[in-house]
Amino acid sequence: MKDFNFFEENRMKYKANLHAHSKQSDGLLTQETMVEEYRKHGYSILAFSEHEVYTNTTEYDRGDFIVLPGIERSIMLDNETFHIHGIGDPGSESLYKHREYIPVPEFTGISDVQNIINELKGKDNLVAINHPYWSCNRMSNVESLRGYDWLEVYNHNCEVGNGTGNSEIYWDHLLWKNKRVNSIATDDNHNSHRYMSGINMWDSFGGWIMIEADELKPQAVFDSLKEGKFYASSGPIIHNYGMRNGKLFVECSPCATIQFKCYPRRGYSFHSEASDLTEASYDLRGGETSVRIICIDEAGKKAWSNPFCLE
Ligand SMILES: [Zn+2]
Ligand SMILES: [Zn+2]
Numbered sequence: 001m002k003d004f005n006f007f008e009e010n011r012m013k014y015k016a017n018l019h020a021h022s023k024q025s026d027g028l029l030t031q032e033t034m035v036e037e038y039r040k041h042g043y044s045i046l047a048f049s050e051h052e053v054y055t056n057t058t059e060y061d062r063g064d065f066i067v068l069p070g071i072e073r074s075i076m077l078d079n080e081t082f083h084i085h086g087i088g089d090p091g092s093e094s095l096y097k098h099r100e101y102i103p104v105p106e107f108t109g110i111s112d113v114q115n116i117i118n119e120l121k122g123k124d125n126l127v128a129i130n131h132p133y134w135s136c137n138r139m140s141n142v143e144s145l146r147g148y149d150w151l152e153v154y155n156h157n158c159e160v161g162n163g164t165g166n167s168e169i170y171w172d173h174l175l176w177k178n179k180r181v182n183s184i185a186t187d188d189n190h191n192s193h194r195y196m197s198g199i200n201m202w203d204s205f206g207g208w209i210m211i212e213a214d215e216l217k218p219q220a221v222f223d224s225l226k227e228g229k230f231y232a233s234s235g236p237i238i239h240n241y242g243m244r245n246g247k248l249f250v251e252c253s254p255c256a257t258i259q260f261k262c263y264p265r266r267g268y269s270f271h272s273e274a275s276d277l278t279e280a281s282y283d284l285r286g287g288e289t290s291v292r293i294i295c296i297d298e299a300g301k302k303a304w305s306n307p308f309c310l311e
Helices: 031-040 110-122 139-144 156-162 168-176 218-227
Strands: 012-020 045-048 066-068 070-077 080-088 125-129 150-155 182-186 208-213 230-233 238-244 247-255 257-263 268-271 277-282 290-296 302-304
Touching: 012 080, 012 182, 031 045, 066 218, 070 110, 080 110, 080 218, 110 125, 110 139, 125 218, 139 168, 150 156, 150 168, 150 302, 168 257, 168 290, 182 208, 182 230, 208 218, 238 290, 247 257, 247 290, 257 277, 268 277
Parallel strands: 012 045, 045 066, 125 150, 150 182
Antiparallel strands: 012 208, 070 080, 080 125, 208 230, 230 302, 238 247, 247 277, 257 268, 257 290, 290 302
16 A cells, blocks of 8 residues: 555644534533633534534634534434434535424334435435444444444543443444444533533533644535544544555554554554553554554543545
8 A cells, every 4th residue: 555644744633523512402501602612622613413403504603613514313213212413514505404403203113214314415414323332222223324424433421421432342343344434523512410510511622523624614624524534532632644664654642552453453552651652653464454543642532543444
């Protein structure tokens, strides 16, 4: 495989939370407050993913902050829930209208979940399967669905709330089955008083993606999302990764562990007791078809590269 850098040297990366609930659904804060809070915390991009209600507005956009169109749709089978995420193409004329309510369909089978994915795709949304671990999704069901773009690898609300935020095992399963999906990390913040009385930011600022784009404009950012030009994180920074002199490499903020997860040869992990790993490279053993990279800091927080294909 030819040498490449996944990220370009001089292109900006913007911090984004694509999964958030305001008072417009079951969140505690107003959209205005959330925009202010995320801006103050160094974010440039937010998407309001209200349950069954589409947000499609430019009213919060300014030079240093944009809101992408989006929604979280749901459907329920016994104890298995499906929450399906849509992030809309800002340039599309097919998007749902601002504040449009889309009713929850009745569940008769897994094809009803597929229909939601198809509807969202048909209306020019990028689609994610949200928090499959929290949702108690059967692996076979997630695997049977088609046409979605992302899995939500990390959901901060689910992680802090009840330890079901990390859905990495679903992602690996899909990759091992040759389904090339990317992954996002999000807050899914509701800012409620549920777990910590008096504190309502406990589920904010814990999961995000860093998007590489030419400029902070809705269309440019959406195009980068579509291209997969981002990585997910709950802490560490990934500066770059790719192939150099025939070896896989990654450069990151100081970490305790760096993992190259390759299929089907499993890959390799580098460890440092001093948590001072800022780069690592790995010689392929031959026969690997896909790889993704995970950087883990001293506190156990992770950053996840999108997977790339070696075939
Ligand atoms: Zn959800
Ligand atoms: Zn949600």
